[in-house]
Amino acid sequence: MAYHNHHSHADCIRLVPIFNHLNDEQMHLIAQSANEVQYVKNELLFRFGDKDDTLYIINNGRVRIYSLSESGREQTIRILHPGDFMGEVAVLQTEGYHSNYAEAISETSICRIHKKDLDQYLDRYPEIMRRILSDITKRLQLSEKQTVQVSIEPVEARIIDFLSENVEDEKNHTYVTLPMSKKDLATYLGTTPETISRKFSSLEERGLIKRHTQKCIEIFDLDELLFVSS
Structure with missing residues (x-):
């Protein structure tokens, strides 16, 4: 109250x-x-x-x-x-x-x-x-x-663009601290939490990112990640 x-x-x-x-x-x-x-x-x-x-x-x-x-x-x-x-x-x-x-x-x-x-x-x-x-x-x-x-971009491209806009550089490592929950991120990007999870897993399996916690994501090569979405 x-x-x-x-x-x-x-x-x-x-x-x-x-x-x-x-x-x-x-x-x-x-x-x-x-x-x-x-x-x-x-x-x-x-x-x-x-x-x-x-x-x-x-x-x-x-x-x-x-x-x-x-x-x-x-x-x-x-x-x-x-x-x-x-x-x-x-x-x-x-x-x-x-x-x-x-x-x-x-x-x-x-x-x-x-x-x-x-x-x-x-x-x-x-x-x-x-x-x-x-x-x-x-x-x-x-x-x-x-x-x-x-309206026009694939979900993965939306996710990558969002990550690139929220990067934090620390000693040659690039991190993102997600500013919202997975549910809120899903509605913000026009998709579902399940799709967000699948796309994060896919990016991780390809060696592009690593999820340290629910909110902290490490990007190994930002240029390579952006190239994937282009």
Whole structure:
């Protein structure tokens, strides 16, 4: 069950790229309008059709944004981590409503700023709006890419592309820490968990990757892996 802490959260504001260009005094001012809300795992932050009048900043934990088809099938759209934000429609529209669902996928702490408070900061610090628009543009590009991939690319190519976008280089070894569960990855890539498992096994059998844990995957040769998907 969500519960509130009504006090300022400058540390939360500092996490977000749209605010971190401000000086300490300006950040403290914005933080005074933020209130912290704690959510337990699997709790919904909002549902489809709820009024969209708040900016949500992830302070701790993770949040899954997903949509529901008419048949009730979930489609994972993205996973948010500390420093990410959602609710930008509240910034751009006079009266908006959520078109998706947001679910805490771990114990999660959220800093929320209401639209009426945010509007006054946008008037004072227009750079915030420029950064919000930049973030929205990146999300639209990613969404368009995801739509094209699901419609025309084979599942293995989608998986390889996803892995390549999440690589971490450590002393000549390339690793990927999956940012979501296998179930969420499957809905994000437009397939099933069983297919994800089969494709990972196939890539492993061909010596292209090694699964160290459920979330940690080592890529032996990124160029060779990308060549497989081309």
